[in-house]
Amino acid sequence: MTTDALKQQIQTTNQITGQRKWWALATVMVTMFFSSMDQTIISTAIPTIVGDLQGFALYAWVFSAYMLTSAVTVPIYGKLSDVYGRKPFYIFGLVMFGVGSAICGQAETMLELVLARGLQGIGAGAMMSMPRATVGDIFNPKERGRWMGAMGAVFGVSSIIGPAIGGWITGTFSWRWVFYINLPFAVLAIIGVVLSLPKVRADEQVKLDWLGSVLLATGLVPILLGFTWAGTKYAWTSPVELVLFGSGAIMLALFIWFERKVADPIITPTLFRNRIFSTSLVLGILVSMAMFGSVMFLPLFVQGVIGLNPRDSGLVMSPMMISFIVGSIISGQIMTKTGKYRLLSHISAAAIILGTILLMTMDINTAYPTVIVNMVVLGLGVGSLMPLLNIAVQNAFPYRMMGTVNSTQQFVSSLGGVIASPIFGSILNRGFQERFNAALPDKIKDLAGGISQFEPQTLLTQQAQQAIADQFARFGAAGQEMYHQLLHAVKVSLAAGIGNLFEVGLVFAVLCFIGTFFLPERTLQGDEYYND
Template identity: 70%
Template sequence: MAEVSVQTTNQITGSKKWWALATVLLTMFFSSMDQTVVSTAMPTIVGNLHGLNLYSWVFTAYMMASSVTIPIYGKLSDVFGRKPFYLFGIIMFGIGSAVSGQAHSMMELVWARAFQGIGAGAMMSMPRATVGDIFTPQERGKWMGVMMAVFGLSSIIGPALGGWITDTFSWRWVFYINLPFAVLAIIGVIVTLPKVRAEHQVKIDWLGSIILVVGLIPILLGFTWAGTKYAWGSPIELTLFIGGVIVLALFVLWERKAADPLIAPSLFKNRIFSTSLILGVLIGMTMFGSLMFLPIYVQGVLGLNVQSSGWVMSPMMLGFIVGSIVAGQIMSKTGRYKYLAWLSGAVIVVGSILLNQMNIHTTWTTVVINMVVLGLGIGSLMPLMNMVVQNAFPYKMMGTVNSTQQFVSSLGGVIASPIFGSILNKSFTNKFNETLPASMQQFKSKLTGLNPQALLTSQAQQSIASEFNKLGAAGHQMYLQLMGAVKVSLTFGIQQLFQVGLIFAILSFIGTFFLPEVKLKGKEYFQSESSTDNEQSNEHRTNEGDLQN
């Protein structure tokens, strides 16, 4: 294989940029599809490995490992190039996938997923940065839309593919399926991405990286456990949150003094950067509130079976795809984004209002329309946020600002999960106690500790039904009364969630008015970078001459 020439920037030109784009899209497709495929197979995995108590950790370990590494990959890739970290991420992801497929206990699977997550951190940050290496900000809009469309498509295909693989072969193949994709991606990265040599000696902020990871882990654990394993105000939760905040405060102090900080505090003085981060969290909480709990509504209230509910997010993802492509095309043609941001934020609010209108009598057709509207708004605003941040900073900082924004946006989902989960469980429990007929209050003790998600599983329903069948002919009628109370209570709980989601949607819309507009740059984006580098080199040579004289 021919040796790739060494460059001083990550820019990709010529015919290679199209192969690089194909590699990016391939990487995004199989890494994002991995989550939905694994989710579909999890009931079978739990049944095979007998580790229900570690169920959530299969996702938590992956999420934590990927989240804490994203900012580190972004910074290092700006200095040493995307290629080594892209390769490292794909290889780690592939090894983690192989080990996950070989797991013989839930604990082994959790550790393998954490290993896989370390690689996923690079696979989340490098593709978007690589698109920035290929296209100018003005060109980038339509391609960022295509990238978001790939994400949406993978979310649609994932559930069906996961179910088919599990039923046809084995749950282990939901992990093995990643390996051929990983091999193709490795070849693509080797051939198309340039080797980059740092022009000046750079001191890596390893201590800052360690402090950041040490500060983030307890906070992520706190949000993961809050409202489920421990109460929000429990001593353990308070210790995790307070301890994490203290360490992150130390991280900020260290970064202010570091010669080449991992995340420069000065970035947050830029209004575009700080506003986009806030919007990212708000949009993330709006989106994940729907992604996580709409399937529960469809299965528990509308009565679709588990297989059908696996497709429930398809309408929203289709809206997401259309919104991202249309918004990207508009930005590329006009070079502007302010009015588009306002419109996208308004559509998100409308979609959230429509979700709030849903009740126990809502039809599936209405749910589809509501999800499409919400998907259009989120799909158009999310890639826009990424675009404007990249456009606001010099090209040499793109990996850093891109990964920082992506990391903060992912926190929206991390934060949303326990908050929405706590709201659902509390609202469900209170309404269930009110709705359950007085004659059946004696059976309530048997349901203690069951959350709405557990009550909707076929295993739980069969177990409860068998208990009532022991009571004879009247038992079945009592079981129907019980499940009717579950349905009403679940509807009430979901409505409370949608109300909270509407608040975040309105805040997102308001936030778009604080987003400054800077016309998207064309070819001067890369040229100005080269000019800046040349000026710095000339200045460096002049200083050397002065010293020699």
């Protein structure tokens, strides 16, 4: 290799120029494509998985374990990638994600699946933080609006394809293959990273904040467990809940204290002094919590209440992803053309409120087309607002802090989903059981004995429904009537429980809209950004 070629391979910054930037952009798109497709495949297949592995109580933790480990690792990847380059952390993340996916496919219990999802999340932390930072390495903030819209389009397309593929795989083969399908995409992305991203020579050394990472994790886990069990397994004021919340709060307080003292903190406290950064973080958490119940539990509503099979429920998610694409592209074009984003944030948040209100109106009589319309409205709002927040934050800091700023924003925004997952799971469990006990006829309760603790997973697969039908069949015509009464009670109760989630989501959507009026506006920069 010549000296010039070597210089092109080894540099002191992550900035990518020339023809290589288009290969790097393609690699980012591939990485985003298969990572987002993985999430939509799982959201469609998870009801079948729960029905197979029998663990409805851990339903939310299939998502929470993944988000917790990915959230904790995001700031580590971001800080180190600013110094050592994006390439090594891209490769490590993709390898870990592939290994975690393979183990998920082998899971025999819900607990095994949850643990494997945690391992998968360690790799996902790199896949969450690296793509947005890499786009920042290629384009200046003003150009970024257009390309963030393109990234949103890739996310949307993969999310459309994902449910269709996931539903087809689940219905035709096995839910295990929705994890195995990640492996060839991981290999393809690794090849792209090796060939297109530069190797960066580190001019400084960074001491990894391991203690801060441990303190953060040990603070979040008990609090998440507390939200998961509160109101269902334990009362909110029970000794167990008080210990969980108290110990979590103490550990987080120690984390904050330690981060203010350490030389290279996992989360840089000075970032929060910037109003654009701090306001955008709050808005990111709120929009995540506003949309989380919809994305996580809508397949359950479609399969359990409307009665569509996994393949059809996957198609229901497609309109939201299409509208997400449209919203993202329009938002990006407007920001690139005008260099402004504040007014657009108001409009986007208002669309999220409208979409959430429409979802709240759904019940057992809701038709398939109505669900589509409701999701389209929500998708337009979310698709417009999320890339807007990222561009506003990147524009507020110098280029040398790209990875740190991106990862911290991603981490804090992820907390919205991490916190919302167990809370919404607890709300759903409690709301379902309360409504089910009231809706179920007394003669069925007496006949089944203990059926008042019935789990809605029995509605999610044809095999489970057939097993219940066989139990009632021995009572003849009366048994058939009771079986249909049971299914009706489950559907009504499930619709009520999920409806409660949308009500909570509305609160977060309204707070998000109010928060957009506190977002400062700074005109998006051009190429001078790289000289800051």
